[in-house]
Amino acid sequence: MHVHRFERLWLVGALSLIVLFIGTVTYGAVGAGYGMVDATGGEVDPANTTASENFREPGVYEGSDPNHYDVYVEAQQFLFVPGTNEPIRIPANSTVTFHVTSPDVIHGFEVVGTNINTMAVPGQVATVTAEFDEPDEYGLVCNEYCGSAHHSMEGQLQVVPPAEFDGTGGGNATSGANATSDNMTGGGNTTSTPTATSEVN
Ligand code: CUA
Secondary structure (H helix, E strand, C coil): CCCCHHHHHHHHHHHHHHHHHHHHHHHHHHHCCCCCCCHHHCECCHHHHHHCCCCCCCEEEECCCCCEEEEEEEEECCEEECCCCCCEEEECCEEEEEEEEECCCCEEEEECCCCCEEEECECECEEEEEEECCCEEEEEECCCCCCCCHHHCEEEEEEECHHHCCCCHHHCCCCCCCCCCCCCCCCCCCCCCCCECCCCC
């Protein structure tokens, strides 16, 4: 059967597009490091989050390793605790694991301008680890519709020079607390833009 040259060209082009589209969707689903929030970050009683062993008082805590910090954040209607009423403060040159949960409905926890972005699901603790090399300021936004004031749910993350870090981010921090860093994954990057080194668990 004779297929005209242009006909063949269009066929190849159309088939390539289909393969390309399937490829991008597949990459987005499994190749880009995204994950569902599941039980690996721990579970909490949404009605009483801070009573849970897996979720301490919201705030910034020193981790078990030098320069590692654990930040416990409660996303609730319509604020981040800490983050909204007082910024989360962490020192530069640190590795930070965010532990995020919600006592009410599903929220989002996104550090604007980075790939730190997770859902905050009632009853589950989402963990995400990132490195912060440079002092900077970042906005926090909720990107899951959570109610009438969803659009106003925002906060701030301040990365301060290590000398200025007073260890009291979030108001509840206890320097020297022997936080255990569950789900911390190693590795990392050396760019100045913080990049989450683990997918959301
Ligand atoms: Cu919280 Cu939208």
